[in-house]
Amino acid sequence: MSIAKNVEKFSDLLKEYKHCKLVAVSKTKSEQEIMEAYHAGLRIFGENKVQELSAKYEKLPGDIQWHMIGHLQRNKVKYIAPFVSLIHSVDSFKLLREIDKQAARYNRTVDCLLQVHIAEEETKFGLSEEELDDMLAADQAGALDHIRVKGLMGMATFTENEEQVRREFSALKKLFDKLKDRNLPNVAMEELSMGMSGDYLIALEEGSTMIRVGSAIFGQRNYN
Numbered sequence: 665m666s667i668a669k670n671v672e673k674f675s676d677l678l679k680e681y682k683h684c685k686l687v688a689v690s691k692t693k694s695e696q697e698i699m700e701a702y703h704a705g706l707r708i709f710g711e712n713k714v715q716e717l718s719a720k721y722e723k724l725p726g727d728i729q730w731h732m733i734g735h736l737q738r739n740k741v742k743y744i745a746p747f748v749s750l751i752h753s754v755d756s757f758k759l760l761r762e763i764d765k766q767a768a769r770y771n772r773t774v775d776c777l778l779q780v781h782i783a784e785e786e787t788k789f790g791l792s793e794e795e796l797d798d799m800l801a802a803d804q805a806g807a808l809d810h811i812r813v814k815g816l817m818g819m820a821t822f823t824e825n826e827e828q829v830r831r832e833f834s835a836l837k838k839l840f841d842k843l844k845d846r847n848l849p850n851v852a853m854e855e856l857s858m859g860m861s862g863d864y865l866i867a868l869e870e871g872s873t874m875i876r877v878g879s880a881i882f883g884q885r886n887y888n
């Protein structure tokens with residue numbers, strides 16, 4: 665199927681989930697492919713590498729909202745701070761503090777999601793519930809003026825076992841709801857970023873407000 669057709673399919677699906685946004689994950693994909701999705705109506709694109717994100721931002725239309733979805737190194741925050749519209753992958757207070765510092769240089773407030781470790785695999789980045797609690801404290805996230813915590817992000821285990829994926833998403837949603845009920849300074853629990861090409865349907869059923877979809881829109885990635 666063409667990119668435009670795939671976008672149409674997702675637009676139709678999301679009519680049933682009106683609270684949910686589609687982040688088109690365009691990593692490794694060309695400007696031309698991104699423009700095909702753009703012309704089909706998409707405006708939110710996600711990338712996982714700072715250099716690629718910056719290069720695409722420079723060249724592509726100014727009304728695109730660029731999301732950083734991959735692991736972010738502190739020394740690279742300065743390159744995306746001027747324009748990034750949401751960082752999904754904040755996994756330490758040091759990183760959050762650096763984002764705050766760089767955002768201040770540009771007179772911006774950068775929206776961030778805290779990435780929570782929900783998968784079984786050791787390899788996936790993310791905070792434990794305890795680390796998350798610490799970061800949300802008034803003297804941590806609450807004390808920064810140029811970031812705003814907008815919600816949580818999580819990646820489920822890469823498995824065929826749908827029940828396990830559902831369990832992991834459901835646990836993240838519970839945590840999200842719990843934090844929403846607490847009135848934490850500088851925290852607005854509005855976005856729950858979960859679900860990718862292989863598990864977005866489960867994520868939608870479990871309450872995702874942002875699915876991050878790459879290959880189901882653009883086709884398989886070719887890493888050379």
Ligand SMILES: *Cc1c(COP(=O)(O)O)cnc(C)c1O
Pocket residue numbers: 689691712733734860861862876877878879880
């Ligand atoms: C690549 C990536 C995605 C999209 O993956 P697909 O399986 O192609 O949809 C989503 N989230 C993150 C963090 C990614 O790195």
